[in-house]
Amino acid sequence: MRVTEHPILNFQKGAKVKFYYNDLELEGYEGETIAAALHANGIRTMRESIHLHRPRGLFCNIGNCSSCLMVVDGKPNVRVCVEKLRAGIRVQTQRGKGELK
Amino acid sequence: MKQTEICIVGGGPAGLTAALKAAALGAAVTLIDRNDYLGGQLIKQTHRFFGSKQQRASERGINIARELAAAVQNEERITVLTGATVLGYYKDGVITVEQNEQYLKIKPQKIIMATGGAEKSLAFPNNDLPGIYGAGAVQTLVNVYGVKPGNRVLMVGAGNIGVIVSYQLLQAGVEVAAIIEAAPAIGAYWVHASKVVRAGVPIYTGHTIKRAWGEKEVEGATIIRLDGKWQPVPGSEKDLDVDVICLSVGLSPLTELLWQAGCRMRFVPELGGHVPLRNELLETSVPGIYVAGDVSGIEEASAAMMEGALAGLNAAKALGYDAPDFAQQRDNIIKELAELRSGPVGEKIRNGLVKAGLA
Numbered sequence A: 001m002r003v004t005e006h007p008i009l010n011f012q013k014g015a016k017v018k019f020y021y022n023d024l025e026l027e028g029y030e031g032e033t034i035a036a037a038l039h040a041n042g043i044r045t046m047r048e049s050i051h052l053h054r055p056r057g058l059f060c061n062i063g064n065c066s067s068c069l070m071v072v073d074g075k076p077n078v079r080v081c082v083e084k085l086r087a088g089i090r091v092q093t094q095r096g097k098g099e100l101k
Numbered sequence B: 001m002k003q004t005e006i007c008i009v010g011g012g013p014a015g016l017t018a019a020l021k022a023a024a025l026g027a028a029v030t031l032i033d034r035n036d037y038l039g040g041q042l043i044k045q046t047h048r049f050f051g052s053k054q055q056r057a058s059e060r061g062i063n064i065a066r067e068l069a070a071a072v073q074n075e076e077r078i079t080v081l082t083g084a085t086v087l088g089y090y091k092d093g094v095i096t097v098e099q100n101e102q103y104l105k106i107k108p109q110k111i112i113m114a115t116g117g118a119e120k121s122l123a124f125p126n127n128d129l130p131g132i133y134g135a136g137a138v139q140t141l142v143n144v145y146g147v148k149p150g151n152r153v154l155m156v157g158a159g160n161i162g163v164i165v166s167y168q169l170l171q172a173g174v175e176v177a178a179i180i181e182a183a184p185a186i187g188a189y190w191v192h193a194s195k196v197v198r199a200g201v202p203i204y205t206g207h208t209i210k211r212a213w214g215e216k217e218v219e220g221a222t223i224i225r226l227d228g229k230w231q232p233v234p235g236s237e238k239d240l241d242v243d244v245i246c247l248s249v250g251l252s253p254l255t256e257l258l259w260q261a262g263c264r265m266r267f268v269p270e271l272g273g274h275v276p277l278r279n280e281l282l283e284t285s286v287p288g289i290y291v292a293g294d295v296s297g298i299e300e301a302s303a304a305m306m307e308g309a310l311a312g313l314n315a316a317k318a319l320g321y322d323a324p325d326f327a328q329q330r331d332n333i334i335k336e337l338a339e340l341r342s343g344p345v346g347e348k349i350r351n352g353l354v355k356a357g358l359a
């Protein structure tokens, strides 16, 4: 779901990289946020709410609201709307509050 | 511990302008923003600016942001920390910052808080489903990253932001099913509203969202008409087939750091929520902490820039920096601000500011 044509903007993209989302291999661009890369692949659910286990996605997209917490390379509670995509990272749906190992 | 004369938190239009003015007077400034770019909200604003009197009315926000950011980068008295989040303010005047997983401490002599605002949510069943975003969030996704939030959007709120983001969604090739607005009239300026209407997007005034539908993500929405007393009219429901719902129902000031610092706050609905009380120098009840831009009351970018300029001048002056035309510079900005807030459009802001004054 990338914008292919735009009358005003010209999107500068970094290098194309592979990353993993719950064992699925996906592609994105270096320099974009993890949330943007997931959305580009049609994935909008980031975590499960703590008590009612409802799906949650992006809300503010600027690091304010904590709606988008995911597990990134084993680290929980990462706000993927501000965390940049890197080659080879493993991004997982967060369930519960997350544990630090 | 790093020392600096003036620390500015937030690199949006308010923070950038504050930094430039303070540095021009001679002060050493540290400007901090959690994004890895400067410009704040302005960076995603591709539309020509609304507003009539101020000189930048027809420029695109993104260009203003680039210009200010470049000027800041070129000013040797300003140290810029990006990708740096201010975490806390301590009683001894120390600010703590996280940057690249490093924990920094900064001890400034003066602080200007210019952290901006956050988008509000709205209460309705299923409002937490993935696919429901703040309008600014979608604007960031589309205009900064070139990624679509979905295929078909319901926009809630026909103020400037709702209408402008709708238009920008169309430009990016996303369908907008409708814009709804609870008030009986469209809040946005007509230049923008007529563009989306011409593009075929219906704007339903006197309507609100009743609920969102969907199991795992948004699959639809029900909207409902409101009567003259803002009550839903039974039987007037309409189902919309949408996979995105954008909320554009206002912002509230991002004031956590001000609360931490013990600034006196007051709930002022006209300014978007709790705001810091401030004097005419834009200094809060905590001496040495100044505020500028949306954090002190939700307004617009031109006001944010003028407040930033004022706060920058005042903070530098308090440190002993001066210029031969200091009084004139300050008076000019105060006059421009008063002009911007004059007339019926500025009435709400004027009423709000009366309540936010520090006696």
Ligand SMILES: Cc1cc2nc3c(=O)[nH]c(=O)nc-3n(C[C@H](O)[C@H](O)[C@H](O)COP(=O)(O)OP(=O)(O)OC[C@H]3O[C@@H](n4cnc5c(N)ncnc54)[C@H](O)[C@@H]3O)c2cc1C
Residues within 6 Å of the ligand: B009, B010, B011, B012, B013, B014, B015, B032, B033, B034, B035, B039, B040, B041, B042, B045, B047, B048, B049, B050, B051, B061, B084, B085, B086, B087, B114, B115, B116, B117, B135, B136, B139, B160, B161, B164, B165, B254, B292, B293, B294, B295, B299, B300, B301, B302, B303, B304
């Ligand atoms: C969709 C949309 C359209 C708009 N259109 C217009 C328009 O046409 N004309 C107009 O005049 N205005 C417009 N506005 C309003 C305008 O963008 C804002 O009023 C203006 O950007 C406010 O400037 P600011 O500097 O106060 O805050 P912001 O631009 O929000 O900047 C605040 C900065 O502070 C940073 N920050 C916050 N907390 C921290 C922290 N703890 N540590 C480090 N950094 C932090 C943020 O990352 C951000 O960069 C629009 C707003 C939106 C959302």
Ligand code: FES
Residues within 6 Å of the ligand: A057, A058, A059, A060, A061, A062, A063, A064, A065, A066, A067, A068, A069, A079, A080, A081, A082
């Ligand atoms: S969406 Fe709000 S913090 Fe990421």
